[in-house]
Amino acid sequence: MSDTAGHFDPAIGLLEFDSIVAGIVAGDAMAKSSPVASLYAGTIHPGRYLVLVGGDTAAVEIALESGGVDTVVDSLFLADVHPAVVAAITTTDLTALIDGDAVGIVETATVAATIVAADAGVKSADVSVPAIRLADELGGKAYCLFSGTVADVEAAIEAAEQSLEHREAPIGTRVIPQLHADMRRNLANELRFDKRLRAGAT
Template identity: 50%
Template sequence: MTFPAIALLEFSSIAAGIEAGDAMVKRAPVQKIQSGTVQPGHYLVLVVGDVASVEEAFAAGKDVGRDALADCLFLPNVHPGVVEALSGQQKAAQEDALGIVETTSVATAIEVADAGLKGAEVSLLRLRLADGLGGKGLVYFHGLVADVETAVAIGSNVAHNHLVQQMVIPQLHAEMWENVNRYGRFGQHFGWEAA
């Protein structure tokens, strides 16, 4: 299922995030709200639904939580691939190239993923957000080298000063593809529980 709009607010205070999330769903009839803590002690609130409701909820959340707002985004026409990634879907790949964009925030990573998918003929392999990353975001694009280069360039432009690193790896070795497709955290290789 795809949604025409999403908004995400990242708060440096958990209490402020809960208060803002409450204000968001009280202000507008969003289709769904997801919220919770992420590293490093931040609180995320994600709402999805029709454009007008999400925009109204976004405004309410920013207004109520403004003093603790670390980052935010409003995407009125989000790419379906981003919605799939946010719902936990992951695609296995072993294509021509892997593109990685690493950001300092969750909101920026989602924005990078959306821009890259809209601007190039690539797929989103994975979208990792905050937990186990010290609050960072990781966007993995895959496809043909030229297309992945385009997606990474577009995404990096969107990230501005939230960009940590960008990389395009052509002809990623099969054993590395296996690791990229299967694991996000090192301990998962050994069956360790996520901390």
């Protein structure tokens, strides 16, 4: 886990806007309203804007309230986010991605939904969260991976699906027992296909 991860303890909040203008205005209001430990903001595909804050629970709540609801596509507030979720969001080290007998995948239409699903899954079963990928180069979609025994990954996927019952349904979920070694290497090297393609061509 990077040093950045500690800045998201114990709570995180996220607002996902379909207007860049609204997102920048909201990010500024959130930064001015509350002493959050961290605030990251920027554009994602397809023309959306994310503001992610972390730190003290009360500070994160205040920041989210200050961000408003204008053009918000989705949002989340996790008062006790699991450290594995923060690590998966902030890590750049993919060398030890998959370490279990099975892999579970949850794909959603928004960043907020994937983070919520990842948090629910890792809290419900003895799984790791090797990676969470958020919208860039994914057309606005996001996804997370779980790793562990088949039974634990199945339990994590079930909890993730339940966490999304009051949101837009996940685009897809799947459990893959005994992931093939070639796919394991591809996932461990780089999850984004275009970067894998460029790397293989050099």
